[in-house]
Structures are given as structure tokens and as C-alpha cells.
Amino acid sequence: MNLNYPNGKKYKPKELPIDASLKKRKNGSYSNRGMTLEEDLNETNQYYRERKIAVIHKKPTPVQIVQVDYPNRSAAVIKEAYFKLASTTDYNGVYKGRYIDFEAKETQNPTSFPLKNFHQHQIEHMEEVMDQGAICFVILRFTKFEQVYLLEAQHLLNFWNRMMNGGRKSITKEEIEQKGYHIPLGFQPRIDYIKIIEQL
Numbered sequence: 001m002n003l004n005y006p007n008g009k010k011y012k013p014k015e016l017p018i019d020a021s022l023k024k025r026k027n028g029s030y031s032n033r034g035m036t037l038e039e040d041l042n043e044t045n046q047y048y049r050e051r052k053i054a055v056i057h058k059k060p061t062p063v064q065i066v067q068v069d070y071p072n073r074s075a076a077v078i079k080e081a082y083f084k085l086a087s088t089t090d091y092n093g094v095y096k097g098r099y100i101d102f103e104a105k106e107t108q109n110p111t112s113f114p115l116k117n118f119h120q121h122q123i124e125h126m127e128e129v130m131d132q133g134a135i136c137f138v139i140l141r142f143t144k145f146e147q148v149y150l151l152e153a154q155h156l157l158n159f160w161n162r163m164m165n166g167g168r169k170s171i172t173k174e175e176i177e178q179k180g181y182h183i184p185l186g187f188q189p190r191i192d193y194i195k196i197i198e199q200l
Contacts, residue, residue, distance in 0.1 A: 037106045037141045037148075037191075041091065044189040054194055056093030056100060088125040095194060099134040101126070102153075102193075106141035112170040113140055115163050123160050126153040135197060139183070140176060150196045151180035 038058070048054040067080040089103040103126075105117045118138075130136045136153035151171075159171045181196045 037104050037139070040190040041104055041139065044191045044193070047189040048194060054093060054095035054100070056091055058091055059088070089122060095135070095197065099129070101129045101134050102137045102139060104139045106143050108143050110142065110144045112172045113176060114170045115160060116169065118160065123157065127157065130154065139191065139193060142173065146185065148183045148185065148191055149176050149180040150183055150193050151176060155179040
């Protein structure tokens, strides 16, 4: 299936290498190691919902279907589609009556987090929800170290503005360690970001 952005550019999904030895345990169940950040967060959010801690969902990306083939009466195959809108952030929901909105990103860079991973419309969206009193942040994963951090959106905006004013185009790992909060990986929930929000 061909998928295109609103500007006409083709969508190319990122393929992250996963060590086959980590993919399955001996009993056939999937190991947590080697999972993507999105999979870990989806598991975490399911844990929160089941225990009535918070209701957080991944936002679906609106897609405009352009071409569909019908190889037989009971099946339809999407051949071409476009992203309708530029996406905002990945996740949103509610926790103790407060609106939560956040983006999740990962990098293989061991020393810094490239700001090119974010887009202007995402930054603008974060500013808008913060103005309304929302809890807004980003969850960043350094895949080389399997380290996850929560960085409040206000700090991300400061780093973004630094770049827009001619400064560095990334956030150093040291800056993330200083301004952000390390989230130790657990079993249930996998990435307990609500525990960090409670501290804030």
C-alpha cells in the first residue's frame, strides 16, 4: 500500500532492527526487551485503564483512502492512501480530572536527542494545550541504553527556541538528565510515567 503525507511525499515506515534472540522467550511468549517505545506505552496505558488509574489512548492518524482494489467480494485491499492532516502528538487522555497530552520519541544516538524528530506543528500544539492548563510532556527513549526519560513540554520548547535562534539542533543527554525525569523500566507497568506526574 502506498501512503502519502499531505504534501505528497511518500510515507516510509522506520524499520528498527530487533535482535531475534530477544524477540521470543523459550516458552514462546514475547519478551519486553526489543519492543518499541510505542508497544511499551500501549501496554502501560492498558495497565492504567484496567486499574482505573488513568485513561490514555494513542491517537489514530486520520487517513484518506484514494484507491481500493477488490480481489474478491469478501475482501478489499487499500492500494493508496494519504495522511489527511499533519499529526499533533501521539497520546492523550485524562488523569485525576486533568487533561494529559504527550509525544513519544526514540533515538539510537547515544549522546543527544535530535530536535528534527519533532515538527513545528507538534510544538505549536504543545504550546496550545499548555495554555489551557494541560499536563504536557514528551517521553524520550535512548535505545542504545534502554533508558527512558520524561521531559516536560516547557523544557522541550526552550530547547526548540534555542535551535530556532541559531543554537544547537539537539538536546544533549546531560541536559535531558538534568531537566527530565528518568523512568526505570518495570514489568507492570512497563513505563510508569504516571508515577513521575504525581511527583510534579
